[in-house]
Amino acid sequence: MIIFRYLTREILTTMAAVAGVLMLVIMGSRFIRYFSDAAEGDFPASILGSLMLYHLPGFFELLLPLSFFLAVLLAFGQLYMNSEITVLVACGVGPERLLRVTLLPALLITALVAACSLYLTPAGALKNEMLLELQKQKTDFSVLGAGRFQQIGDRTVYAESMSDDNSELKHVFIAERGNDGATRRDDSEPSQSVVRAERAFQDVSEETGSRYLVLADGSRYAVEPGKSASQRLGFERYAVRVSEGQSEASLKDDIELVSTRELLATQTPEAQAQLQWRISLPLMVPILMLIGLPLARVNPRQGRFARLLPAIFVHITYLSLLIAAQNAVASGKYPAAIGLWPIHGVYLALGLWLSWRDNRGGGR
Known part of the structure; x- marks a missing residue:
């Protein structure tokens, strides 16, 4: 129990730090874009806070899998650097036990990402579009400025x-x-x-x-x-x-604004691609955890960041392949019945193979 609390605290603390830095960068970039649009008179600056708030679920669904993946690498890398993993293995805590301990925070993050991707993100995106449309239909000139073209x-x-x-x-x-x-x-x-x-x-x-x-x-x-x-x-x-004018129904012509429940009842390629994408984001979390644990195993003389660059490359290729497959399914070039699932299968097989190889080495 002590080991579980210690590892969970290390992983979640590191993840919060990584997610905080990434969130500041992404939110800062989006805020600058919105502020520029507000300065040009596209909408009043008073709604900037609401626009950023509705975008938060969309940021979280992309940042949390990456942040958790990096947190596993950094937290366990530090344990290898300090030879704490060697002590744990000597005490009978092997790689399988470490995997079970790490699985619980992984399931928590999976639930958060699923809540964002399946419900909060499409609802927030629809609220954003409705808010911008409402500003366009307001009967004052808050989006126009006097004395300029x-x-x-x-x-x-x-x-x-x-x-x-x-x-x-x-x-x-x-x-x-x-x-x-x-x-x-x-x-x-x-x-x-x-x-x-x-x-x-x-x-x-x-x-x-x-x-x-x-x-x-x-x-x-x-x-x-x-x-x-x-x-x-x-x-x-x-x-x-x-x-x-645009009503809420007309705004939902954009497939990204459609709720998950409506996607389940729609059989078009665009709807199936969007649904599989929303499911893929939470599914990435346990698969990346399975890959991250063996990759975190480093020699104390190498440093905790030795595997960071290969791990980031794995995440980038994983996400890029999912995006490419989603576009292919949406355009009808790739069957929706196969969809994005083979990509998850390949990376799941990679994680299982790395874990098997790590178990053979005893996790030391």
């Missing part, structure tokens, strides 16, 4: 100022380049138009969810390249569609 689709929008409640733009300018059959007959060349309005506000269609920029008290000028003729249209109200 911003790109919205194929339009360039500029507003001189904004109302105090962010609900209305003042002195709006819009430049658009695109097809306009009303102002020209030849569709081979794109038309150009400029719209100026005293004020503008947003409106959302209750039927379609589409968002419109409604301009008031202004004029629209349309010209054709290479021609001196132009058209001027004065208006009291002029609506420009900014984005099309």
Whole structure:
């Protein structure tokens, strides 16, 4: 029991340190991307915290298997460095006993990864998309900034100022380049138009969810390249569609946002590939543990990091093969009935062979 507590503490402590460092790197990179998008006006900075929170399960499902694998290597490597494994073997604690002791924290990590990959990650990804879509449909201009040019689709929008409640733009300018059959007959060349309005506000269609920029008290000028003729249209109200609405059902066209329960009832190649990928992530944990224990066996003069580079290469190839197989299944180039399982079988066989070889050597 003392050995179990000691080894479990060493593994989980090392794993927490490794996962913490990797999490900071990945979250920092994603935060910079989101912050850049917020600075460009794609969404308000106030929702950055929620976006990062919903991404956490997706980070954990990828980081925990790698962190646990490295923790097994580092923790047991330190035990070999200090000759503690030799003492344990002399006391009757062989490689099989060490494997059973390590299996319990491995099952705990497997359960956490399964909860993330099967339930939390798709739910968080869907929440993220719904949150971003909700921001697009809000009836204020929190994602727009006054005094600068911003790109919205194929339009360039500029507003001189904004109302105090962010609900209305003042002195709006819009430049658009695109097809306009009303102002020209030849569709081979794109038309150009400029719209100026005293004020503008947003409106959302209750039927379609589409968002419109409604301009008031202004004029629209349309010209054709290479021609001196132009058209001027004065208006009291002029609506420009900014984005099309999306419901939760339409967002689920992205297979990564579909729940695991719905994937089980879907037989398309994309759904089967996504389902097998979600199952593969927790399945990696015990297989990597089986590989990691023999790889952690080092000579005290080699150092605890002697096997770290080969072990990282094993993990990278394992994950890369799973991703390649998932893409092949999703595209229909590889049968879903076979799927990702042969890759797990190969690495499981590798772990069993390494463990058998380690047992023959007595674990010393």
